[in-house]
Structure formats: structure tokens, C-alpha cells
Amino acid sequence: AALLSILLCGPQHVLSDSDEAALTEWEVWKSSHGISYDESDDMHRRAIWEENKRLIEDSNQGFFMGIRPFSMAMNKYGDLTKQEYQILQGANINAQFVRRGREVSAWRLRHNAKKFDSWFVDYRKMGYVTEVKDQGYCGSCWAFSTTGAIEGQIYKKTGQLVSLSEQNLVDCSKQYGTYGCSGAWMANAYDYVVNNGLQSTNTYPYTSDTQPCYYDSRLAVAHIKDYRFIPKGDEQALADAVATIGPITVAIDADHSSFLFYSSIYDEPNCNPNNLSHAVLLVGYGSEDGQDYWIIKNWGSSWGEGGYMRLIRDGRNTCGIASYALYPIL
CATH class of the missing domain: 3.90.70.10 (Cysteine proteinases)
Structure with missing residues (x-):
């Protein structure tokens, strides 16, 4: 599906420390891969991404404990469902x-x-x-x-x-x-x-x-x-x-x-x-x-x-x- 860009409108202001902190990992991930969604799709994709993120973190915890034989890492496919993959x-x-x-x-x-x-x-x-x-x-x-x-x-x-x-x-x-x-x-x-x-x-x-x-x-x-x-x-x-x-x-x-x-x-x-x-x-x-x-x-x-x-x-x-x-x- 085509990715829909978000146009953010409103008065410009200098980001405060609290604004900086509000930049979530999800937003950083989207920015780093040049990805953007409209509001409704964004919520759906974020839920998928968070589920994949938890899966990676759980697996890596097993890796560091010596239970899993390899590590995993988030990448540009982080918001794909199993069916899309x-x-x-x-x-x-x-x-x-x-x-x-x-x-x-x-x-x-x-x-x-x-x-x-x-x-x-x-x-x-x-x-x-x-x-x-x-x-x-x-x-x-x-x-x-x-x-x-x-x-x-x-x-x-x-x-x-x-x-x-x-x-x-x-x-x-x-x-x-x-x-x-x-x-x-x-x-x-x-x-x-x-x-x-x-x-x-x-x-x-x-x-x-x-x-x-x-x-x-x-x-x-x-x-x-x-x-x-x-x-x-x-x-x-x-x-x-x-x-x-x-x-x-x-x-x-x-x-x-x-x-x-x-x-x-x-x-x-x-x-x-x-x-x-x-x-x-x-x-x-x-x-x-x-x-x-x-x-x-x-x-x-x-x-x-x-x-x-x-x-x-x-x-x-x-x-x-x-x-x-x-x-x-x-």
C-alpha cells in the first residue's frame, strides 16, 4: 500500500526539553526510514511495530542469557504483519x-x-x-x-x-x-x-x-x-x-x-x-x-x-x- 504523508500545520515554536523527550521511538524509527502515515493508519502500524519490537527485545534477552543462539535487530520492515512478510x-x-x-x-x-x-x-x-x-x-x-x-x-x-x-x-x-x-x-x-x-x-x-x-x-x-x-x-x-x-x-x-x-x-x-x-x-x-x-x-x-x-x-x-x-x- 502506498505510504501517505502527513502535513503538519500550525504555529512554529522552539522545541523544549519536554518536547524533545516526547519524540517517541516510533517517530524516530519512521523518520530514519522515511516513512509516514495518515492518523488512522499510523495507529495501526504503530501497534504492529510495537509488537515486533517486543518480540525482538524478548529474543535478545534470551540471546544475552545464552538461551538463544543469535540476536535480532529492528529494521525498515518493523511495521509489517506476518502475512505481509x-x-x-x-x-x-x-x-x-x-x-x-x-x-x-x-x-x-x-x-x-x-x-x-x-x-x-x-x-x-x-x-x-x-x-x-x-x-x-x-x-x-x-x-x-x-x-x-x-x-x-x-x-x-x-x-x-x-x-x-x-x-x-x-x-x-x-x-x-x-x-x-x-x-x-x-x-x-x-x-x-x-x-x-x-x-x-x-x-x-x-x-x-x-x-x-x-x-x-x-x-x-x-x-x-x-x-x-x-x-x-x-x-x-x-x-x-x-x-x-x-x-x-x-x-x-x-x-x-x-x-x-x-x-x-x-x-x-x-x-x-x-x-x-x-x-x-x-x-x-x-x-x-x-x-x-x-x-x-x-x-x-x-x-x-x-x-x-x-x-x-x-x-x-x-x-x-x-x-x-x-x-x-x-
Whole structure:
């Protein structure tokens, strides 16, 4: 829904100390994120925000007491309901039944990875990853997860980092089984690119909404021949693919408030590796104080760690990180 601005009219005066104190945390939060509502909507949104704030504070109290494994933090999504957040996630994949394509050999990945023996991989530092993008209030995460992996492979081949058009996918790939702002499976998005190509963000900019397709093949800057899935649930194969291939398209179970307000290395005990609700881009892995983690590119620089997340990597296929993973072949 569009955000309605408030026009405050009345005589101007210098704020007293009591006026300053009256600036509530809610007002500070709205101001910091450029958000404003009309009076009736403001009350509704404030109630949602306060409920989310309490949830974060209660969780963090458990974290500081050593009961919860990670911390949470308020961000620009603080006044979203659970239903509104579910729309944002943009994927709806039951990993047990979803259609999969051809798989790469885990043995081949392991064989190639042994040449690198990489304990740390971070493609952000190697030039493979475009800036953090923001999908807005549109369930188009599947498109961003797809373009990110293709962007990485184009950079690997040409040395040129080109931001590819998620809007091109949102508008034009529906006949391949995608649903615009209502989500998709990423293999269907890859099918579109195999058969059509993809324009850049410059020539087909993002609008965070669906619109008529205006794809022009003459302006396409990305083409892929095929794509491969990584063996389901195999974290070693996934790590080997990251180390030897580049950023990987993945889906995860993000249907938890702890994900929306993520702050530190994520280890949600209620994650279900078969309930995949959100598409992201896997851009590396590392370790901190003996705790291994995956590096995930998500949405909006004000979320998480500058738009990124570290997800625990312990061989348990946490949140289904290895349940639906694939990459493009140029």
C-alpha cells in the first residue's frame, strides 16, 4: 500500500526539553526510514511495530542469557504483519516434490574443489557481486537470486560486472511458470533466460511491480546455455560449487520473524529444510570464532549486515540452504 504523508500545520515554536523527550521511538524509527502515515493508519502500524519490537527485545534477552543462539535487530520492515512478510518472501517450494533439472556430479565438484582447498570464499571481494538491490514490496526474490548468479558467471567469463534486469524476468517469464510479484521457482526463470536472454538494469529498470513485457532481444546482454542443480541436501557439494563455480542461486526457509529481523550469525531451530519460502544468492562462506557460516546476499542495505546474512554452516542443511541450489552455464 502506498505510504501517505502527513502535513503538519500550525504555529512554529522552539522545541523544549519536554518536547524533545516526547519524540517517541516510533517517530524516530519512521523518520530514519522515511516513512509516514495518515492518523488512522499510523495507529495501526504503530501497534504492529510495537509488537515486533517486543518480540525482538524478548529474543535478545534470551540471546544475552545464552538461551538463544543469535540476536535480532529492528529494521525498515518493523511495521509489517506476518502475512505481509510472507508476500515478500516470493518463493513457495516444497523441496520434496519440486521439479528439478539435471544435476552436477558431487564427485566432480569435490575433485575440482580439492585443487583450491578454500577455507574462506567471498565473491563480494572478488568483483563477482553487484550492489545490494531492494525488491521492494514485491515477491520477486526469485528474480534477484537468478540474476545474481548469472551476473557472477558473466564477470567470471568477461571481467565485466553488469547489473541484470530482474524486471525483465518479472514481466516476461510468466509463460515459463513464474508469477511476477507472487513468487516463482528459479529453474523456471532460468528456462526463460536460456530461451530468450536478459537485458541489463539500465535498459530495463526495476519498478517493484508487474507491468507489460517490453523485452527487446537486441538489447540483451546476458545469455546462458543451460543450468545445473547441486545434489539435494549435500552441503559439501554446495560448498565445492561455491568454491569452484561462483555465486549460487539458492532457496531457504525464511518464514520466521527471526529472519526478518536478522542481526547475527543465523541458526533458527525451527527452520524446515523442505519448506523453502525465499530465494537468495549464496556468495561465499567463512568462519568466525570456530563457527562456520554461509554468506547470503538478500535485500536492501538497511537489512541484516548491509543487506547480507551469515547463516550457520554445520552440515545439517540449515534452513534448506542445500535443498534447492542451482547455477547457470554460459
